[in-house]
Amino acid sequence: MNRISPQGEGNGNSAAGTKARPGGEGDVPQSLPRFLVAHCGNPASWIYSDQKCDGTNNCGDCSDELSPVCPPCGPGWWRCPSTVFRFCGCIPRSLCRDHVQHCSDWSDEYSCPGP
Ligand SMILES: [Ca+2]
Numbered sequence: 676m677n678r679i680s681p682q683g684e685g686n687g688n689s690a691a692g693t694k695a696r697p698g699g700e701g702d703v704p705q706s707l708p709r710f711l712v713a714h715c716g717n718p719a720s721w722i723y724s725d726q727k728c729d730g731t732n733n734c735g736d737c738s739d740e741l742s743p744v745c746p747p748c749g750p751g752w753w754r755c756p757s758t759v760f761r762f763c764g765c766i767p768r769s770l771c772r773d774h775v776q777h778c779s780d781w782s783d784e785y786s787c788p789g790p
């Protein structure tokens with residue numbers, strides 16, 4: 676019955692808990708030119724357009740990094756379902772073969788040839 680609200684984090688839309696620094700939530704500041712702003716899958720969230728397809732999960736739901744929106748992983752990246760919140764479908768190859776799991780299928784340790 677009683678619902679305890681977490682501290683901070685605005686009103687009502689903090690269900691996900693963890694976020695990788697989105698540009699902002701709610702209304703886009705009027706002072707920002709439109710071309711500097713990109714929207715996330717969640718219309719309440721937005722990022723700066725240079726955060727789109729930069730390999731980092733800025734939206735929190737990977738909507739800024741999904742393959743229909745972005746080109747496939749670049750040469751410095753390994754394609755796998757990431758276990759790391761800040762990455763999505765690509766992890767930096769520097770994380771391959773470091774004896775730490777970064778892909779849910781362990782391909783960073785077993786298939787990736789390394790950096
Ligand atoms: Ca991003």
